Amino acid sequence: MMQEFRNLRDNYGAKGLRFDFVRGYTPERVNLWMKDFGDQAFCVGELWKSPGEFPASDWRNKASWQDILKDWSDRSRCAVFDFALKERLQNGSLAEWRHGLNGNPDPAWRQIAVTFVDNHDTGYSPGQYGGQHHWPVPEDKRNIAYAYILLSPGIPTVYWPDMYDWGRGDLIRTLIKLRKDAGIRADSPIRFQSHYSGLVATINGSRQRLLIALDADLSMIPEGFTQALFADAERIRAWQTRSAPEDTTTTLHCDNANPGNGQAVYAVGSPVELGAWDPAHAIALKPTAPQRWSGAVVWPTQQAIKWKCVIRSLSNANQAYWQKDPDNSLTTGAGTEAVGSF
Structure with missing residues (x-):
């Protein structure tokens, strides 16, 4: 086996290896093969196995897709196809796509995720019989799925027919350019x-x-x-x-807040984190002291922020009582707290 890998490297120009159906051999074996092939070369494994497919006595039977994939990657020292994301593409809402390996809060998890919409096993293929299509993403989700993987962390891959056969190439090229121009990497925040x-x-x-x-x-x-x-x-x-150099956390306080029954206190403001001045998407605060409501916001440093406190109906976001002018102002990173008051 190792001799054939060397042959692919030395005589056919292989720069990395894709390991198919890695359920059939141990990740430690993959690590040994890659040490011989070239320890710094790229490699990726296809571990398409849900937690429930492992024996009940195996810890992975009760684990998450992410945990299983990261374990294989750690032991093989290779990247891994993000079947945690693929499973959510198939079965979850758009909001749940965040639970793919590429959306993990830890950059060490994001950087090993090889993201994809479909491949020759999961999707349809051109030709008389349409390919294997064991688990294809529905057509009405495919453009959105490509937008997500190409504009988010991980190592995105594009399925050949989507690029060259099915009229999706222009969108994919635009997304790739946007990704490159922004400098998005596998471990980007x-x-x-x-x-x-x-x-x-x-x-x-x-x-x-x-x-x-x-x-x-x-x-x-x-x-x-x-x-x-x-x-x-x-x-x-x-x-x-x-791009901002890093994120920072600010705790916002709203003082002299007296919400009535069916109301709560929110912070709304200019950044997307505060709803872009739309009270329907303001962030909810919690009571932390008499007449004080507070909440922490994570956002980029060195941003000039305008914001206000609002008391909003829990059932109708358009029923909102706003803090009087002027707006509260802050520059993120300059302090850890900011206060508004009714």
Whole structure:
């Protein structure tokens, strides 16, 4: 086996190896093969096995898809196809796509995720019989799925027929260019904005910060962002701005707050993290002291923020009582707390 790998490397120009059906051999064996092939060469394994397929006595039977994939990657020292994301593409809502390996909060997990929409096993193929299509992503989700994998962390792959046979090539090329221009890498930071419908996320590339909204109700665009892409009847939207060096956490306080029955206190403001001035997507605060409500927000440093406190109906976001002018102002990273008051 090792002699054949060397032959592929030395005589056919192979720069890396894809290991198929890795259920049939141990990850430690893959590690030995790669040490012989070239310890710094790229490798990826296809571990298509759900937790329930492992014996009841195996720890993986009760584990998550992510845990199983990371374990194989750690032991083989290879990247792994992100079947945690693939499973959510098939069975989850858009908001649940964040639970793929490429959306993990730990960059060490994101950087080993080889993301994909379909391949020759899971999807359809050109030709008389249409390929294997064991687990294809539905057609109405495919453009959105490509937008997600190509504009988010991980190592994205493109299925040949989607690029060259089925009229999706122009969109894919546009997404690839946007990814490259922003400097998005496998381990780039991603932050999901769960107070919107669909999937809304910010991704920090080395050159630009992207805001993506996939089939989402983000209507008011945060200050500082410019439009980068509207596609697929605006189910795919992306904006860009300069990249921030790092994230920081600020605790917002709203003082003299006296919500009535069926009301709660929120913070709303200019950045996407605070709903872009839309009270329907403001962030909820919690009571922390008499007449004080507080909540922590994670956002990029060196951002000039305008914000206000609002008391909002729990059943109707349009029924909101706003803090009086002027707006509260802060620069992120300059302090760890900011206070507004009714």
